[in-house]
Amino acid sequence: MATLAPLLLLIEDEPQMRRFLRATPKAHGYQVVEAATAREGLAQAAGRNPELILLDLGLPDLDGLEVVRTIRRSARTPVIVLSARGQEQDKVAALDLGADDYLTKPFGASELLARIRVALRRSALPPGAPTEPVFQTGELRVDLVRRQVFRGEEEAHLTPTEYRLLAALIRHAGRVSTHRQLLEEVWGANYADQSHYLRVYMAQLRHKLERDPTRPRLLTTEPGVGYRLRDGEG
């Protein structure tokens, strides 16, 4: 049945880019519908009810951020925004408006597929669904019930703030979290601009959880945007 293959909506004005974005997921069992403009994309989003939207931020007819806002008004459909390097502020704005993740052009096929998988997995869970009691990725194991953190067999002792930060990252596992999102979740809305709090605690977490804190594998930096807790998807 057609419904078994997830339907992706691709909103992108460059034909060559569209060709790549269409061919790669199709080869991996997704269905793809395309739109070359924001208006057409919004119509498709409402009419076809896709399971995921790939949205280029630089569309000719409408501001990409406006598209994100419009989609979020009516649906929780995961949105992955695509943009060029140097447009970090747009990416952050799109993410803070409710986009799920982003890809910076140029990107490869494996990155694209990994982002799609993570975003679809998140949306497969009903809202407010309880997370797994134990989160595990690589060497890191977190018992979310007992609030215990292990690196391999060894328990890592985190301060309450460090633990809250790690828990917030686990809730977004695999996806990017902006500085603002993490600051609001861990310190509260009043501290949304104090990004140095976050950076200091992130460095502490890395020193406790990473083998080499200067080359983080788990708690990676998304330059100019935020952080991502890798969960084996890439």
Next chain:
Amino acid sequence: MKRARGSHWWRRSRLNEYASSVGIIALTTVLALLLRPHLQITDVAMLFLLAVVVVAYRHRRGPALLASLLSIAAFDFGFIPPYNAFQVNDAAYFLTFGVMLAVALTMSQLTARIGEQAEDAGERERRTAALYALSRELNADGSLQAQTTTAARHISADVGGEALVFLDGWGKDSQGQAWPSEGVFGSLAVRVAATWAYEHGESAGWGTSHCAESETLVVPLRAASRTIGMVTVRPESADRALSETERRTIEALADLAAAAFERTALAERHERARVEVESERLRTALLSSLSHDLRTPLGSIEGAASSLLQGDLPAEAQREMAETILEESRRMTRLVTNLLDMVRVESGSLAVQKAWQPLEEALGVALLRVEERLATHPIDTRLPATLPLVPIDELLIEQVFINLLENAAKHTPAGTPITVTAWQDHNAVVVEVADRGPGVPAGEEEAVFRKFQRSSGADRVSPAGGSGLGLTICRGIIGAHGGRIWLEPTEVGATFRFSLPLDGPRMDAMPAELQES
């Protein structure tokens, strides 16, 4: 040297000279009277002649004339029979009187000439010293702006008034007639004098015979071909008189300054022309460099893609073609990124968004980004745990790390380590990226930061080469952060250091309730 002679002083000195003249003759007369029994009359005449010579030598013509007349009178009265009367019996004595008079006049003439010559020499010496002092300082000044200030200061010091220098284009409108209506040109008389001086190339106003109602002296700045501006000199007080020599000194200083201004203006024009030629040369270099660097990967990509399209390649070859396309497009991405960064640095549109953060994070991102390409170079990072947060734009500083690391990898043989170290130095954090390769040839420490500077082929280890922009971009980015980047002299390898000042946006301390022990 004090030059201003008040008229009172002048008059008093004159009187003194006459008094001294009278005194000397009186003394001589007394002496001659005492010696009269022992002297021939001719000896007495000699004595008076000596007195006249002394007076003429010491004083001017007036006192000398007085002395000779007094001598004649005394000689006649006291020593020529009949004694004690102004009567002369022997006409031969008139010759003696005539000689006395002639000697007095000649002597005083000679003395006056010597005096004038001495005064002239002193004046010349003084003027030469003033000119020399000015010329030495003008040569030391680099810019036209500094030179005008220097010239004004020297002329002011020389006359003891207020001197100002105006160059063409500062005070004059295009017709060359109007002067600014404020400051020294506030007075109409000065504006008239300035216009006259400018048109005639001669001084006007105070101390001259032209437009003398102007209370300020206006001296034109005469360069080789034309008048290029004005010096105005306003006296300290209105009743101060300007002597001819003083005015000539000012004019000489102005001429010297004018020559220096013209030289500097020419040099500045040449420098601008040279820079233009240089940037034209750079543009040409950019074009040829770009066309090569962009065409090469494009050629590989096109070739590989068309081979793939032929469809009859074995699987192994297909894979190779795809890898070529991937590698070459990544190379182009890097090149284009560098070019765009360069444009941002050069156009000054590099907006630095500083935020306080650990250096470790920016370095970490850079390390992951270069991981693949730097797989053959072990990178040793030594960031002390005590390193403070630094106010940086993370995206830009990452780029600095990436460029420095790629630069190090490019110029060193595979397997040699690269070390990244950082420490705090007063109010800055200093970061060092050191390799153990062949290093930078002596004398090229600054050249490596120039645009499109690539190391000579002999040092090139990796065939990948580079855009020649990496270090220039680093310098631009670090400069925009208020820091500086340089090549540290070392025995082995190349050691780049950059400093990041620890001043940036206000950093709110964490409230107590959020702190953890």
